[in-house]
Amino acid sequence: MIHSLISVALVALSALAVATFPRSVLVFLLFQGSLLFVFKARIPERLRWSLLAIGLLVLMPTIGYFNSYYLEVATQVGIFVALALGLNIVVGLAGLLDLGYVAFFAVGAYSWAIFGSPHANIIFGGQTFPLAGWWFYVFLFVGLGTAAVTGLLLGLPVLRLHGDYLAIVTLGFGEVIRVLANNLDKPINLTNGPKGITPISRPPTPFGLPYGEYFYFLALLIVVAVIIVNRRLEDSHIGRAWEAIREDELAARAMGVPLVRMKLMAFACGASFAGVMGVLFSAKQVFINPESFTFLESIGVLAMVILGGMGSIPGAIVGATVVTVLNLQVLKGFSLWLNELKNAGVTIFGYSLADLPTQFEPAKYERMVFGIILVLMMIFRPQGIFPARRRQRELAH
Amino acid sequence: MDVDLLIGIFPQVLLDGITLGFMYALIALGYTMVYGVLEFINFAHSEIFIFGAFVGVEVLLGLKSIGLLDGLPWPLVLLLVLIAGMASSGLLAVTVERIAYRPLRGAPRLIPLISAIGISFFLQDLIRLVESLWRNAFNLVYPTMDVLNRRFELTETIDVSVKSLVVIGGALLMLWALHLIVNRTKVGTAIRAVAEDQAAASLMGIDVNRIISLTFLIGGAMGGAAGVLFGVQYGLINPYSGFIPGLKAFTAAVLGGIGNIPGAMVGGLVLGLLEAFAAAYLSLLTGGAFGAEYKDILAFSILILILIFRPKGLLGEIVRERA
Numbered sequence: 235m236i237h238s239l240i241s242v243a244l245v246a247l248s249a250l251a252v253a254t255f256p257r258s259v260l261v262f263l264l265f266q267g268s269l270l271f272v273f274k275a276r277i278p279e280r281l282r283w284s285l286l287a288i289g290l291l292v293l294m295p296t297i298g299y300f301n302s303y304y305l306e307v308a309t310q311v312g313i314f315v316a317l318a319l320g321l322n323i324v325v326g327l328a329g330l331l332d333l334g335y336v337a338f339f340a341v342g343a344y345s346w347a348i349f350g351s352p353h354a355n356i357i358f359g360g361q362t363f364p365l366a367g368w369w370f371y372v373f374l375f376v377g378l379g380t381a382a383v384t385g386l387l388l389g390l391p392v393l394r395l396h397g398d399y400l401a402i403v404t405l406g407f408g409e410v411i412r413v414l415a416n417n418l419d420k421p422i423n424l425t426n427g428p429k430g431i432t433p434i435s436r437p438p439t440p441f442g443l444p445y446g447e448y449f450y451f452l453a454l455l456i457v458v459a460v461i462i463v464n465r466r467l468e469d470s471h472i473g474r475a476w477e478a479i480r481e482d483e484l485a486a487r488a489m490g491v492p493l494v495r496m497k498l499m500a501f502a503c504g505a506s507f508a509g510v511m512g513v514l515f516s517a518k519q520v521f522i523n524p525e526s527f528t529f530l531e532s533i534g535v536l537a538m539v540i541l542g543g544m545g546s547i548p549g550a551i552v553g554a555t556v557v558t559v560l561n562l563q564v565l566k567g568f569s570l571w572l573n574e575l576k577n578a579g580v581t582i583f584g585y586s587l588a589d590l591p592t593q594f595e596p597a598k599y600e601r602m603v604f605g606i607i608l609v610l611m612m613i614f615r616p617q618g619i620f621p622a623r624r625r626q627r628e629l630a631h
Numbered sequence: 632m633d634v635d636l637l638i639g640i641f642p643q644v645l646l647d648g649i650t651l652g653f654m655y656a657l658i659a660l661g662y663t664m665v666y667g668v669l670e671f672i673n674f675a676h677s678e679i680f681i682f683g684a685f686v687g688v689e690v691l692l693g694l695k696s697i698g699l700l701d702g703l704p705w706p707l708v709l710l711l712v713l714i715a716g717m718a719s720s721g722l723l724a725v726t727v728e729r730i731a732y733r734p735l736r737g738a739p740r741l742i743p744l745i746s747a748i749g750i751s752f753f754l755q756d757l758i759r760l761v762e763s764l765w766r767n768a769f770n771l772v773y774p775t776m777d778v779l780n781r782r783f784e785l786t787e788t789i790d791v792s793v794k795s796l797v798v799i800g801g802a803l804l805m806l807w808a809l810h811l812i813v814n815r816t817k818v819g820t821a822i823r824a825v826a827e828d829q830a831a832a833s834l835m836g837i838d839v840n841r842i843i844s845l846t847f848l849i850g851g852a853m854g855g856a857a858g859v860l861f862g863v864q865y866g867l868i869n870p871y872s873g874f875i876p877g878l879k880a881f882t883a884a885v886l887g888g889i890g891n892i893p894g895a896m897v898g899g900l901v902l903g904l905l906e907a908f909a910a911a912y913l914s915l916l917t918g919g920a921f922g923a924e925y926k927d928i929l930a931f932s933i934l935i936l937i938l939i940f941r942p943k944g945l946l947g948e949i950v951r952e953r954a
Contacts, residue, residue: 331741333748391939397740398672399938402881406931409878413927421920529874533748540745593763602756608749612742613734 238277244268245285249293256300259567262307265297266559270552274620290454295447305446309518311558312453313511316460318538318554319547320507323464325536326545326622327473328500329480331401334388334408335535338505340415340527341384342377342512346370347431347522348424356423370437374456374513381509382502389501393494396483408532415524430523434516449518456514460507464547467503476500477545530601534561537604540611543618552620557607561600569597637915642789644911645904650795650864652903653802657857658880659887659895660809661724661850667826667890668846671732671740674747676854677877678754679724681870683716683855684862685758688771690715695774705778709797713859720855724847727754733840751874758870770869773862798860805856806896812849813892822846826890875927879906882934888944897945906930 248265255261272285298305317339324332348354350370354363392403419427439448467473475496478486487493516522534557542553576587611618658680665673690712694700700708731750735743762769779797782790813819824832825842833839861876862868879902887898910923937944 329741331744391935395938395942398744399942401741401744402672402885403935403938405878406934410928410931413924417922417924420922533752536745536748591763591767593767593769594760599756599760601752602760605749605751605753605756609731609746609753612738612746612749613731616738616742 237275238281241268241272241275241277241281241285244271245289245293249289249297252297252304253300256297259563262297262301262304263559263563265293266555270555273548273552295450298446298450302446305450307559307562309446309450309453310562311555312450312457313515314535314538314554314558315457315551316453316507316511317535318542318550319457319460319464320504321535322504322539322545322547322550323467323476323507324500324504325539326543326550327468327480328476328497330497330500331397331404332501332504333401333405333529333532333536334411335404335504335508336527336529336531337388337408337411338381338384338508339512339515339531340411340524341381341505342509343516343522343526344415344425344431344512345377345380345509346373346513347434347516349373350435350517351431351433353423353426353431364435367435367437370435370513370517374510377509377513378506379509381512382506384509385501385503385505386498388505389498393497405529405532408529412524412527412529415527425524428523428525430521430525432521434520434522436517436520445518449514452514453511456510460510461547461551468547472496472499480545530604533604533608534600537607541607541619543621546618546620546622549618549620549622553618557603560603565599565603566597569595572596633915637912640911642785644907646789646791646795647911648904648907649900650798650903651907652900653799654857654861654864654876654899655880655883655903656896656899657802657805657853657860658876659884659899660806660892661854662881663884663887663889663892663895664822664846664850666884667892668822668843669732669736670890671743672747672881673724673732673847673850674744675727675731675750675754676724676850677873677880678751678758678870679720679727679851680854680858680861680877680880681868681873682723682754682758683720683858684868684873685762685771685858685870686719686855687712687716687859687862688773688868691774692771700774700776705776708776709801709863713801713856716855716859717852718855720858721848721852723754724851724854725844728844728847733843755870755874762870770867773866773868775866779863794864798864801856801860805853809849809853809892818842818845879930882930882937885934885942886937886944888946891944891946894944894946901945902930902933905933 245268248261248268251261252265269286269289272282272289275282294308295305298308317335320338321332321335324330324335348357349363349365350373351364355361388404388407392400395403415425416428418424419429425431436445439445443451475486475491478489478491479493479496483493515526519526535554538553538557539550540553541557542549542551572587572590576590580587658676661676661679662673665671665676691700691708694703694708694711703711727750731746732743735746759769762771779794780792782792784790811819813822821832821837821842822845824835824837825839825846829839832842858873880899883898883902884895885898886902887894887896906926906929909926909929913925914920914922
């Protein structure tokens with residue numbers, strides 16, 4: 235009872251606070267924290283889901299109306315939640331460490347970028363492109379399919395590899411995709427190289443929604459779909475087969491688990507989520523280039539999965555939220571704050587902050603954040619913040 | 632196609648390839664020695680390597696600021712820088728092992744690998760942080776020494792720079808020293824024993840933890856030396872520039888047969904030569920359709936193919952697989 239009261243009060247208070255101080259990062263963090271609290275609090279299920287629904291469907295867009303940057307952050311969180319859930323299938327459930335996951339995101343993004351922009355005219359000639367905006371919805375599925383096929387293509391040759399060798403090969407694969415995107419502006423101009431592709435068309439929005447809100451709701455919708463698919467998969471015979479492979483490949487095979495089919499399916503499923511989000515990402519950004527698909531992004535998604543707990547769906551969601559918010563808000567907020575102090579001429583213990591070197595920008599240190607998360611989690615809590623039940627037992631002994 | 636040109640640049644490309652190959656070989660030793668002892672990919676080795684390059688540039692800049700860079704004889708300067716780079720990279724490798732790998736020994740195999748990736752990312756930004764606070768720049772340029780930039784013209788088309796001679800000479804010296812340590816000393820015997828069978832080695836009275844630390848020290852020192860030579864050869868370094876050479880060197884180690892010390896040298900040379908030739912000839916042979924950028928794809932494709940079809944590598948060290 236007391237938990238229910240606290241939850242309702244927290245959500246209401248933090249929403250009010252955001253409305254009062256729309257520019258404060260701390261207050262927005264409080265709002266996010268209150269949703270997180272609701273997510274884990276011991277309250278009746280019905281209350282939990284209605285509070286979350288109110289928070290995400292009503293309060294968040296309203297906040298976005300006051301400060302559109304927060305909506306951008308929320309959309310990014312949505313994108314990364316879907317990516318983390320996809321990687322969670324490959325790494326968490328099937329136990330195949332994939333270090334080139336962002337490649338599938340790139341495949342999805344480029345599939346819409348090429349056909350949704352005048353760029354395709356260069357490849358095919360004529361003036362048929364860009365495709366009309368409604369094709370975007372078709373391409374959500376095209377991106378899904380293309381990424382899944384790419385996942386199969388990667389999966390086939392690496393079936394024989396295990397553990398760290400598999401990790402290195404997937405890393406190499408991710409780099410190959412990035413180098414290709416960077417260099418396929420000749421002999422045929424497929425990707426326009428490092429210059430990237432722009433302008434990528436956006437679909438017409440229903441009910442005259444502004445694009446910020448539109449992409450937020452679309453990302454939310456996809457995330458919900460991905461969560462449902464993930465849940466169903468986890469409890470199906472496929473999910474159990476994946477976990478059996480993760481625990482002991484030999485034993486799984488002896489029990490009649492079709493290794494080849496299951497591993498390929500893990501790669502394809504994981505990749506397809508990234509593909510869908512890639513299509514959304516390219517439409518949202520209007521411009522993409524290979525810089526968005528570096529090894530850093532793959533490791534970022536991995537850090538999200540590890541932080542939350544490998545194989546755990548709530549873990550992947552929370553991990554993605556925390557890491558994205560840390561990157562987009564806490565680090566950036568700290569940078570801005572430091573700059574303000576610098577300009578105000580504040581001194582700490584006789585050291586004038588204005589003397590700080592200009593090259594020192596906390597916002598640029600996301601690698602350090604990922605690194606610290608990975609190492610600390612591995613040493614102190616390898617099962618993650620919200621461990622999957624089976625995984626927890628495995629790592630306990 | 633200009634056949635004369637293709638033949639004309641051949642010796643120059645060969646020389647560049649050998650220089651690059653020795654660099655890869657030196658870095659690959661760090662991967663292969665650690666893998667031999669722990670069966671674990673030390674993902675942070677690329678940062679241990681670039682750390683050596685940064686220590687080297689700091690020493691050189693320090694010498695320059697007190698006016699000793701031109702005052703001391705250049706071989707002495709080089710030796711000083713090499714020793715500084717090796718010592719600091721070696722110590723860094725030992726520290727990393729103590730903090731991030733030792734607590735995880737015996738955990739499922741992916742756990743230490745993920746920790747190593749974390750350390751790698753952490754070190755990249757740590758170097759950046761320290762350099763931007765200290766020099767307000769994290770892209771650093773090696774101070775030039777006139778002697779090193781001198782070139783000998785062998786024929787009209789081929790010239791040899793003193794730099795590449797220094798790189799090749801330095802690498803050969805390191806490899807020879809390593810060979811002596813591993814094969815001719817008691818410590819080397821202990822390292823080989825631990826690589827063979829940890830439990831049996833400890834029953835024979837070998838302090839396994841000390842030997843593992845020592846392996847990291849030697850591997851790290853080789854990486855540091857490679858870092859200094861890298862800086863001397865290419866001039867510009869930044870905290871992130873260790874990653875790709877590290878990955879290539881790992882490819883070299885796998886190519887030669889991971890865990891196998893002569894294999895790392897062979898693998899490094901083969902990869903260096905392949906890459907130099909790809910960089911020089913790909914664009915010429917395909918009429919400009921595929922440029923030198925594809926050399927990275929070539930290296931990674933080799934890695935993928937070797938791992939799939941011949942995971943033992945060229946020299947065929949037997950790799951035990953642990954799921």
